[in-house]
Each structure stands twice: as structure tokens, then as C-alpha cells.
Amino acid sequence: xxxxxxxxxxxxxxxxxxxxxxxxxxxxxxxxxxxxxxxxxxxxxxxxxxxxxxxxxxxxxxxxxxxxxxxxxxxxxxxxxxxxxxxxxxxxxxxxxxxxxxxxxxxxxxxxxxxxxxxxxxxxxxxxxxxxxxxxxxxxxxxxxxxxxxxxxxxxxxxxxxxxxxxxxxxxxxxxxxxxxxxxxxxxxxxxxxxxxxxxxxxxxxxxxxxxxxxxxxxxxxxxxxxxxxxxxxxxxxxxxxxxxxxxxxxxxxxxxxxxxxxxxxxxxxxxxxxxxxxxxxxxxxxxxxxxxxxxxxxxxxxxxxxxxxxxxxxxxxxxxxxxxxxxxxxxxxxxxxxxxxxxxxxxxxxxxxxxxxxxxxxxxxxxxxxxxx
Numbered sequence: 001x002x003x004x005x006x007x008x009x010x011x012x013x014x015x016x017x018x019x020x021x022x023x024x025x026x027x028x029x030x031x032x033x034x035x036x037x038x039x040x041x042x043x044x045x046x047x048x049x050x051x052x053x054x055x056x057x058x059x060x061x062x063x064x065x066x067x068x069x070x071x072x073x074x075x076x077x078x079x080x081x082x083x084x085x086x087x088x089x090x091x092x093x094x095x096x097x098x099x100x101x102x103x104x105x106x107x108x109x110x111x112x113x114x115x116x117x118x119x120x121x122x123x124x125x126x127x128x129x130x131x132x133x134x135x136x137x138x139x140x141x142x143x144x145x146x147x148x149x150x151x152x153x154x155x156x157x158x159x160x161x162x163x164x165x166x167x168x169x170x171x172x173x174x175x176x177x178x179x180x181x182x183x184x185x186x187x188x189x190x191x192x193x194x195x196x197x198x199x200x201x202x203x204x205x206x207x208x209x210x211x212x213x214x215x216x217x218x219x220x221x222x223x224x225x226x227x228x229x230x231x232x233x234x235x236x237x238x239x240x241x242x243x244x245x246x247x248x249x250x251x252x253x254x255x256x257x258x259x260x261x262x263x264x265x266x267x268x269x270x271x272x273x274x275x276x277x278x279x280x281x282x283x284x285x286x287x288x289x290x291x292x293x294x295x296x297x298x299x300x301x302x303x304x305x306x307x308x309x310x311x312x313x314x315x316x317x318x319x320x321x322x323x324x325x326x327x328x329x330x331x332x333x334x335x336x337x338x339x340x341x342x343x344x345x346x347x348x349x350x351x352x353x354x355x356x357x358x359x360x361x362x363x364x365x366x367x368x369x370x371x372x373x374x
Contacts, residue, residue: 008174009072010047011063020090022097024069027108029101030130031064037345039134039257041144041157042164042182052174054164056096056137057181059171071097074172102135105335114332114339120278121332121339124346131342134257138225139216140182141258142240145250146208162200163209167193185222188213208245215243233261252325256337264337265325271340274347275324279331 012019035043035051043053052061059074073093098104107130115122147159167183188210197206216225220239228236236259240251249268255261267275325336332339 005173005175006074008046008052009061009074010050011065012070012072019070019072020093021068021070022094022103023067024064024101024103025067026064027129028103028106029064029069029132030128031062031069033128033131033345033349034101034134036153037131037341037348038148038153038156039341040136041147041153041160044157046174054171054179054181055100057169057171058093058096059174059179062097069097074174100135102132105132105338107132110335110338111342114342117333118331118339121343124343128342128346128349131345133262133338133341135260136258137182138228138254138258139185139222142216142225142243142246142250142254143182143188143209143212145253146212146245147202147205148250148253149205149245159200159202159205163197163202166196166200185213185217189217205245211244212246229260233263236261237264252337256341262335262337263329265328265340266337267324271344272324274343275327279327 009015009018012021031051032045032049035053036045040053042055043051046052046061050061050063052059054060061072061074063070071093111125111129115125143163144156144160147156147163151159164180164182165178167187168180171179171181173179190210193210193213194206197209200206202209216222220228228239231239233255236255237248237251240246240254241248246254249266252264252266255264256266265271328340329336
């Protein structure tokens with residue numbers, strides 16, 4: 001039969017009763033920077049300044065106006081028809097957004113601390129306020145970041161959209177666009193999942209997605225994965241690295257963006273190169289080794305602060321090499337992963353602008369090409 005459609009909502013002015021708002025100044029959150037910089041792949045700019053996406057198996061449109069974050073939640077379909085549009089249950093939906101954007105973490109004070117510790121951060125940060133780390137569902141985050149290897153944001157976004165359409169429950173249809181939930185683990189653990197994903201263009205990642213879904217179903221389970229939020233960073237990282245297709249970089253992304261490990265600093269060759277270029281001199285030039293980013297740097301407490309262990313000077317070139325993650329934790333402190341997210345976003349934006357000014361046609365394969373964990 002014909003599927004009834006729901007209309008996309010642009011902003012609170014048209015139908016105020018369907019919208020709610022939270023106090024949230026731009027210094028605390030910039031939707032345009034956070035939702036488009038490769039932390040999450042399920043939001044799109046549905047009209048200028050309005051972002052629509054899926055969060056907690058609901059479909060939302062968000063918009064910022066001055067010091068307020070406005071949002072609306074769409075009703076689900078039942079038997080192919082949309083349910084009555086209803087005002088969201090305020091306390092519950094407010095809390096979902098607060099949790100997702102981690103709004104209890106005050107950002108301006110962190111920016112000041114990172115800028116005081118790091119002149120390079122200070123230089124960049126003014127142009128990129130309001131960049132914070134999302135707190136995502138661990139299953140969605142894990143399986144999404146397996147898709148990021150050797151990939152770029154626009155392609156990752158399209159792949160995840162196909163994954164959701166093929167395996168996820170349909171939530172509603174906005175204008176003419178069907179919106180699906182992220183697939184459950186059980187939906188992805190079937191015997192035919194790998195073949196279906198290959199047919200959808202996932203290549204070698206198909207095996208890792210189906211293998212990891214199966215491994216989690218048979219092992220930790222979704223709840224066990226979520227419980228990694230309560231264990232130390234090193235332990236969570238170790239558990240994740242045991243899964244098919246999960247290396248240290250993907251594990252660090254999941255630790256940072258889904259498992260409450262604010263100290264996790266995802267490092268790929270791009271980040272490592274930047275670390276060498278920008279910070280290498282402070283480390284005596286040779287202290288960041290290409291292989292060091294693979295190590296968490298356990299058992300080197302004396303070197304975790306970027307000092308000689310007595311806390312009174314930079315490491316000499318001959319000192320024990322730091323892992324890149326340890327170096328950044330020493331520089332930026334316990335929320336080092338958040339600080340790096342700001343610099344990553346800045347790099348990404350500058351790369352996109354450069355690519356755009358060079359040649360519009362080449363941009364799709366240019367530096368917009370860096371996913372959060374490419």
C-alpha cells in the first residue's frame with residue numbers, strides 16, 4: 001500500500017508545540033562542527049542550520065538559535081502509517097540529548113586549560129569553539145568505525161546508510177526519505193550477513209562487521225560491551241582489540257566516543273604525522289616512533305607527562321619513546337581525547353576548504369577524505 005509520509009520540520013517557528021529547547025550556548029556546542037566531523041555518520045543537514053538524524057531509535061531534528069538548542073522528535077510508523085505527531089516527553093528526551101552531547105562537561109574551561117598547556121591548541125581553538133565528544137551507543141559506534149578503515153566521511157556515511165536500510169528497522173519516512181534504526185547485533189550475526197554486505201559494496205569490511213557482530217553476541221553481548229564503560233581504559237581497549245577487524249585506532253575511537261574513556265586518543269598515520277610536525281621538537285625530534293602509537297604505554301608512568309620522569313623538563317631524544325597517546329595525555333591531561341577532537345575537526349575543516357578552493361570536482365576524493373578514524 002501507499003506509505004503515509006511525515007514532513008520534515010525546519011524549526012520551532014512553524015509549529016512551536018512540537019519543539020523543545022535546552023539552554024546551550026555555541027561555546028558549549030556547535031552542531032555544525034560536531035555532527036559533520038566523522039564522530040557519527042547518521043546526521044545530515046536537512047535544511048540550513050537544521051540537523052536530522054537517528055538517536056536512541058528515534059528520529060530527531062536539531063537546531064541551534066543563539067543560546068538555545070531546539071529539538072523535535074518524530075513519531076514512529078505503525079503499519080506503514082505515522083503515529084500522531086506528539087510533543088516529546090520532555091524530561092526523557094532532554095536527558096537523552098544531554099547524555100549524547102555530554103552537556104554536563106563544561107567545555108570553555110577545558111578549552112582554556114588546553115590552550116594554557118599548548119600554544120598550538122590555543123592558536124586553533126578560537127576558530128573552532130563548541131567541539132565536544134559524543135557519547136554514542138557502543139554497538140553502533142563499534143560497527144560504524146569498522147567501516148572507517150581506508151575510507152572517507154562521505155563514503156562511510158553512504159555505507160552506513162545502506163547497512164541501516166538493509167538490516168535496520170524502519171522508523172519513519174520523512175518527506176520521501178525512509179529512516180531506519182541502526183541494526184541490532186542479532187540482525188548482523190546471521191550466516192548470510194557477510195555475503196549481503198559484500199553485495200552492498202562493503203568489500204573486506206563485510207567479514208569484520210559480521211564477525212564482530214557474531215563475536216559480541218557469543219561473548220560480551222550488547223550489555224557486556226556497555227559495561228566496558230566502567231572498566232579501566234587499558235582493559236576496555238584490550239577487549240575491543242580481540243574482535244575481528246578492530247585495531248588500536250578503531251578501539252580508541254570506540255573507547256573515546258562510546259565507552260567514557262576521555263583519555264583515549266585515536267592515532268592513525270595522519271595524526272602521528274601531525275604530532276611529529278607540530279610537537280616533535282618538544283620531544284627531542286625522535287621520541288614519537290611510527291610503531292609507538294600501537295602501544296598504550298603501560299608501565300611507563302614516569303614518561304606519561306612528557307617530562308624526564310622528575311617532572312622538570314622535556315624528554316631528550318635518547319629517552320624511552322612515548323606512545324603518541326601518552327604524549328598527548330601528558331600534554332592535555334585526562335580529557336586528551338576531547339582536545340584532539342578539536343584539532344581533528346580544525347584539520348578536517350581546513351582540508352575541506354583547501355580542497356574546495358582548488359577544485360570542486362576533486363573535493364569528493366580530496367581531504368574531506370579524512371574520517372575521524374580513516
